[in-house]
Amino acid sequence: MEVRSRFAPSPTGYMHIGNLRTALYEYLVAKSAGGKFILRIEDTDQERYVAGAVDIIYKTMKMVGLKHDEGPDVGGPYGPYVQSERRAIYKEYADKLVDLGGAHYCFCSEEEIEKQRKACEEAGIPFKFRDPCKKLSVAEARERIAAGEKYTVRQTIDPHGTVSFDDCVYGHVTVETKTLDEGILLKSDGLPTYNFANVVDDHLMKISHVLRGNEYLSSTPKYNLMYQAFGWEIPTYVHLPPIMKDEHNKLSKRNGDASFQDLVAKGYLPEAIVNYIILLGWSAKNDEEIFSMAELEKIFNIEGINKSPAIFDGEKLKWMNGVYVRALPPEKFHELALPYYKDAVKRKVDLEVLSKCVQPRVNVLNEIPEAVDFIDELPEYDIDMYVHKKMKTTPEIALKALEEAKNVVEAMTDADFASMDAVHAVLLAVPEKLGMKNGQFLWPVRTALTGKQCTPVGAVEAVYLFGKDESLKRIEKGIEKLKAAQA
RNA sequence: GACCCUAUCGUCUAAUUGGUUAGGACAGCACCCUCUCAAGGUGUCAACACGGGUUCGAGUCCCGUUAGGGUCGCCA
Numbered sequence: 001m002e003v004r005s006r007f008a009p010s011p012t013g014y015m016h017i018g019n020l021r022t023a024l025y026e027y028l029v030a031k032s033a034g035g036k037f038i039l040r041i042e043d044t045d046q047e048r049y050v051a052g053a054v055d056i057i058y059k060t061m062k063m064v065g066l067k068h069d070e071g072p073d074v075g076g077p078y079g080p081y082v083q084s085e086r087r088a089i090y091k092e093y094a095d096k097l098v099d100l101g102g103a104h105y106c107f108c109s110e111e112e113i114e115k116q117r118k119a120c121e122e123a124g125i126p127f128k129f130r131d132p133c134k135k136l137s138v139a140e141a142r143e144r145i146a147a148g149e150k151y152t153v154r155q156t157i158d159p160h161g162t163v164s165f166d167d168c169v170y171g172h173v174t175v176e177t178k179t180l181d182e183g184i185l186l187k188s189d190g191l192p193t194y195n196f197a198n199v200v201d202d203h204l205m206k207i208s209h210v211l212r213g214n215e216y217l218s219s220t221p222k223y224n225l226m227y228q229a230f231g232w233e234i235p236t237y238v239h240l241p242p243i244m245k246d247e248h249n250k251l252s253k254r255n256g257d258a259s260f261q262d263l264v265a266k267g268y269l270p271e272a273i274v275n276y277i278i279l280l281g282w283s284a285k286n287d288e289e290i291f292s293m294a295e296l297e298k299i300f301n302i303e304g305i306n307k308s309p310a311i312f313d314g315e316k317l318k319w320m321n322g323v324y325v326r327a328l329p330p331e332k333f334h335e336l337a338l339p340y341y342k343d344a345v346k347r348k349v350d351l352e353v354l355s356k357c358v359q360p361r362v363n364v365l366n367e368i369p370e371a372v373d374f375i376d377e378l379p380e381y382d383i384d385m386y387v388h389k390k391m392k393t394t395p396e397i398a399l400k401a402l403e404e405a406k407n408v409v410e411a412m413t414d415a416d417f418a419s420m421d422a423v424h425a426v427l428l429a430v431p432e433k434l435g436m437k438n439g440q441f442l443w444p445v446r447t448a449l450t451g452k453q454c455t456p457v458g459a460v461e462a463v464y465l466f467g468k469d470e471s472l473k474r475i476e477k478g479i480e481k482l483k484a485a486q487a
Numbered sequence: 488g489a490c491c492c493u494a495u496c497g498u499c500u501a502a503u504u505g506g507u508u509a510g511g512a513c514a515g516c517a518c519c520c521u522c523u524c525a526a527g528g529u530g531u532c533a534a535c536a537c538g539g540g541u542u543c544g545a546g547u548c549c550c551g552u553u554a555g556g557g558u559c560g561c562c563a
Contacts, residue, residue: 010563045562110561121556126489127559152561170530181491187561194563199495218491218558241493242556283500288509309556313498326526361525404498442522
């Protein structure tokens with residue numbers, strides 16, 4: 001039988017990380033088996049609906065390379081793929097389920113239910129809704145409905161017995177039916193709840209593998225009761241452990257945790273984000289960690305999914321993003337870096353050369369502005385910086401280095417600035433001539449040019465980028481500072 | 488509270504399904520390389536939650552304890 005999985009998000013805003021991982025796994029389960037991946041929009045809660053959220057879903061899926069075979073925008077044989085457009089279908093199946101004894105009509109108001117709940121609370125006993133409408137005959141109930149009375153459809157569960165099911169990740173789970181709630185299937189606005197819509201849609205859309213968060217583990221028996229009542233085949237379940245922010249809290253949008261969009265805005269690459277979150281709850285069972293989507297489509301398997309929660313580690317994401325950044329073709333990196341230079345670098349320098357210096361040195365793109373902030377203006381710096389133990393520099397050596405650098409740079413011709421190699425040749429000749437260590441000369445020069453303890457450029461790159469005039473200005477400033485300190 | 492689920496380095500995880508000096512990655516530390524910082528290389532620190540069983544042998548199976556997560560909405 002063909003493997004068919006579905007991603008069924010609610011359009012409630014940005015795509016959070018947990019959702020994205022679920023989508024990824026769903027996609028990979030289907031693709032690794034040569035199956036189909038379906039997108040379905042679950043918009044049955046009109047109160048939570050956020051305009052534009054569906055577009056965010058499309059955009060995100062495109063960015064991470066998840067292509068759905070069926071969905072609202074691409075169509076398919078089992079549409080419509082938006083739940084709010086399937087009203088009539090849910091009503092039909094709800095009535096059918098009532099006929100089959102798996103559900104009943106309920107005319108209780110929310111106030112009445114609340115009253116029962118309060119009474120239980122006061123009595124100190126656990127609340128379980130006892131629905132007076134269960135006593136109504138179907139015919140009687142339908143008369144009231146025909147008369148225009150508001151109603152809901154509730155699941156009917158026989159409290160005697162147990163239900164069990166097999167989950168690919170969690171194994172065999174058994175629950176006593178008396179612990180199950182007879183939840184609402186069809187709301188008084190005529191739209192289904194998740195509990196019902198999922199069962200109906202997954203069946204009608206021929207979904208073979210249901211992947212979802214493990215918060216559904218304990219309600220899965222209720223769904224199976226419905227499948228059974230309808231006489232439908234139960235899908236293969238794959239429940240997923242949560243992604244945590246820390247030991248106690250789930251990663252969630254409500255806590256203000258980063259969404260996929262937030263990470264992209266910070267300069268994380270979609271490929272890196274995907275690679276990282278795939279690993280939160282799944283492993284290839286070998287030592288490999290870097291995977292392209294194409295590779296994942298080949299090697300992903302359900303057996304590699306874990307059952308315990310995983311804490312989202314921003315540090316490792318950063319590292320992994322760095323791996324992807326470094327692997328970028330230089331032109332591509334330059335293109336991505338350009339927006340970050342826009343406000344940070346006003347001076348006219350060769351940005352392509354700058355990119356070559358920066359690329360191996362950043363993990364996340366938003367580190368760029370700070371890394372290059374010495375270019376427009378020389379920061380105020382302390383002359384202690386000229387003393388570097390490892391480079392074996394002293395204020396005296398630094399001064400000598402700078403004075404020599406001044407002479408050399410002054411004498412440099414256009415030809416000397418023609419390439420990085422040329423600059424390199426000129427500057428490296430100096431310490432040799434003076435009998436200094438390279439560092440003793442180059443460290444002071446870089447310090448004078450950048451005013452920073454560490455920079456993505458060395459002395460050679462700095463001189464090349466700044467050109468003759470600016471280099472001289474900064475060297476002279478350094479000489480001044482050192483002289484002032486000596487006096 | 489009832490029910491369900493989970494438990495390997497600080498973090499993500501592996502362990503041919505009962506036989507390991509418990510492996511890898513991030514982070515940390517040290518060294519090498521080096522004109523700074525990165526990157527890269529080498530090395531190092533670091534874990535089977537606890538207690539009982541079963542077994543010649545348990546990280547792996549069973550029971551309990553503890554700790555954590557989830558469900559108990561006309562949300563999904």
